[in-house]
Amino acid sequence: MDHHQQGHAAPVLNDAVPVRHPGRWISAIIVVGAVILMIQSAITNPNFRWDVVGTYILDVKVVQGVGWTLLLTVAAMVLAIVLAILLAVMRQSDNPVLRYTSWLWVWFFRGTPVYTQLLFWGLVTVLYPTISLGIPFGPQLVSYVLSDPTHGLIPAILGLGLNESAYLAEIFRAGLKSVDKGQTEAAEALGMGKGKIMWRIVLPQAMRIIVPPTGNETIGMLKTTSLVLAVPFTLDLTFATNALANRIYLPIPLLIIAAFWYLLVTSLLMVGQHYIEKYYGKGVDTNQAPALINPAAAKAAAAVAPSAEAEPSLKMEFPEEEAK
Amino acid sequence: MTITTQKPLVRIEGLHKYFGPHHVLRGIDLTVNQGEVSVVIGPSGSGKSTMLRCVNLLETISAGRISVGDQLIGYREVNGRLHDLKVKEIAAQRREIGMVFQRFNLFPHKTALYNVMEAPVQVKGKNKAVAKKAALELLDRVGLADRANHYPAQLSGGQQQRVAIARALAMEPELMLFDEPTSALDPELVGDVLNVMKDLAKSGMTMIVVTHEIGFAREVGDRLTFMDGGVVVESGDPREIIANPQHARTKEFLSRVL
Numbered sequence: 001m002d003h004h005q006q007g008h009a010a011p012v013l014n015d016a017v018p019v020r021h022p023g024r025w026i027s028a029i030i031v032v033g034a035v036i037l038m039i040q041s042a043i044t045n046p047n048f049r050w051d052v053v054g055t056y057i058l059d060v061k062v063v064q065g066v067g068w069t070l071l072l073t074v075a076a077m078v079l080a081i082v083l084a085i086l087l088a089v090m091r092q093s094d095n096p097v098l099r100y101t102s103w104l105w106v107w108f109f110r111g112t113p114v115y116t117q118l119l120f121w122g123l124v125t126v127l128y129p130t131i132s133l134g135i136p137f138g139p140q141l142v143s144y145v146l147s148d149p150t151h152g153l154i155p156a157i158l159g160l161g162l163n164e165s166a167y168l169a170e171i172f173r174a175g176l177k178s179v180d181k182g183q184t185e186a187a188e189a190l191g192m193g194k195g196k197i198m199w200r201i202v203l204p205q206a207m208r209i210i211v212p213p214t215g216n217e218t219i220g221m222l223k224t225t226s227l228v229l230a231v232p233f234t235l236d237l238t239f240a241t242n243a244l245a246n247r248i249y250l251p252i253p254l255l256i257i258a259a260f261w262y263l264l265v266t267s268l269l270m271v272g273q274h275y276i277e278k279y280y281g282k283g284v285d286t287n288q289a290p291a292l293i294n295p296a297a298a299k300a301a302a303a304v305a306p307s308a309e310a311e312p313s314l315k316m317e318f319p320e321e322e323a324k
Numbered sequence: 325m326t327i328t329t330q331k332p333l334v335r336i337e338g339l340h341k342y343f344g345p346h347h348v349l350r351g352i353d354l355t356v357n358q359g360e361v362s363v364v365i366g367p368s369g370s371g372k373s374t375m376l377r378c379v380n381l382l383e384t385i386s387a388g389r390i391s392v393g394d395q396l397i398g399y400r401e402v403n404g405r406l407h408d409l410k411v412k413e414i415a416a417q418r419r420e421i422g423m424v425f426q427r428f429n430l431f432p433h434k435t436a437l438y439n440v441m442e443a444p445v446q447v448k449g450k451n452k453a454v455a456k457k458a459a460l461e462l463l464d465r466v467g468l469a470d471r472a473n474h475y476p477a478q479l480s481g482g483q484q485q486r487v488a489i490a491r492a493l494a495m496e497p498e499l500m501l502f503d504e505p506t507s508a509l510d511p512e513l514v515g516d517v518l519n520v521m522k523d524l525a526k527s528g529m530t531m532i533v534v535t536h537e538i539g540f541a542r543e544v545g546d547r548l549t550f551m552d553g554g555v556v557v558e559s560g561d562p563r564e565i566i567a568n569p570q571h572a573r574t575k576e577f578l579s580r581v582l
Binding site: 180182187189191192193196200201204205282292 | 380419421429432447474475492
């Protein structure tokens with residue numbers, strides 16, 4: 001594009017006076033002032049009891065609580081994601097039984113409070129003290145004693161995961177619908193089967209749309225785990241810090257501890273989400289063209305390593321061709 | 325123009341298509357011989373794309389029959405009664421038929437190379453190294469060997485369409501369908517795509533090309549079919565029809581696009 005200018009002197013760049021933004025300075029002064037006041041108050045007010053925060057922030061119960069909360073979050077989200085993919089695919093199925101089943105599932109689990117569901121899963125132990133898998137009227141193959149008090153973890157994961165699956169199913173459905181129909185047609189025209197089209201063509205593209213709200217849901221789940229005392233499951237972060245607060249009659253420092261850990265884990269999850277988004281955005285969100293390949297070398301070696309001779313700074317133009 | 329035999333590869337007989345109450349195709353008959361380039365033109369809404377999409381079952385067939393080679397498309401005939409084919413059987417039929425779309429429909433999350441490799445590896449179960457070598461050869465054939473590592477968004481429309489042609493060829497089809505392959509391109513990019521299609525025609529590929537490129541029809545086409553209102557108005561030697569159209573509707577259409 002710049003070829004015409006080659007050989008001429010470099011142009012004198014416009015050194016324009018930028019527009020001033022006094023509003024930015026005023027808002028900065030107000031915000032910084034408010035933050036200083038808050039910090040000053042937090043330091044000077046003895047009721048915050050920062051010494052207690054320091055004592056208990058790495059308490060075994062608290063750190064274990066973080067671990068259990070993370071385990072609950074991850075396990076419930078994995079369960080929910082697996083179910084949500086299944087539900088979203090069922091919802092698009094040609095089979096009307098599967099379509100309505102999916103709809104009914106979402107209707108039920110989205111339509112009842114998660115707290116109610118957690119209470120119910122806790123009480124399943126009353127309805128079914130043991131769960132066993134076996135041949136009807138025949139021998140038992142596997143059995144699991146739900147009424148064992150240390151087993152509150154499974155009902156908690158089930159309660160959180162099934163509830164979440166209903167929300168995620170709608171997110172996945174929106175993601176699948178966002179993929180251009182031409183993608184499916186192109187894959188069909190190549191003779192690809194339904195499963196391959198879903199897993200290799202549609203779902204990877206839908207993930208771009210699915211990941212941000214799923215990250216949102218994961219962070220939401222991290223905090224929803226604080227409801228598992230309904231089951232009851234009593235090892236998570238909120239329960240651990242509440243128990244400590246009740247023991248020493250100092251709720252505020254322990255709330256600060258809980259908030260600190262939740263924020264820390266949320267921040268880590270956000271970093272993870274960033275990389276997942278980057279992965280699924282490849283080819284779409286990154287427009288920097290790679291270096292050209294030397295065609296001769298490419299042919300000779302049938303290799304795709306970028307050639308050293310290629311211009312590293314090459315930029316492609318790609319006109320957006322919108323069909324009418 | 326090209327090496328053609330009198331052996332018919334594609335037979336479309338009495339094809340009708342309804343979209344709800346709309347009768348889009350009203351009895352189409354068309355035969356394409358092995359190695360022939362059959363060009364279909366007509367105003368938008370004439371049903372030419374729908375007809376093409378019926379050939380690889382992207383649209384269901386309301387009435388009539390289409391056969392490619394010795395296979396009846398979409399059905400099995402048992403005792404004079406048609407039975408729908410299963411999804412897997414339809415997929416198997418589609419493997420023999422390549423299709424190029426107006427909007428390219430490249431897989432945006434895969435590089436040009438992986439777009440071309442996808443079906444041979446995933447559908448035919450080809451060894452990756454073998455498929456990669458074949459894919460690079462195909463990309464070279466369409467003049468894009470140096471763009472193998474580019475994602476579709478990093479390619480121009482003309483380049484994308486040439487990758488799409490390479491992708492279809494990678495399945496080694498016996499028939500190629502082109503659905504207005506140059507209609508979404510900037511005028512200056514049309515030539516490269518048409519050149520690739522001309523080379524393909526010369527190599528003896530059987531092609532059905534729905535297009536507005538009258539020049540392509542005249543130069544490469546073995547048969548030109550003009551469709552309007554869901555019927556074939558006129559069909560025959562492209563050069564004769566373009567020089568001397570027999571029907572008033574054909575004359576009117578050609579006078580507007582030429």
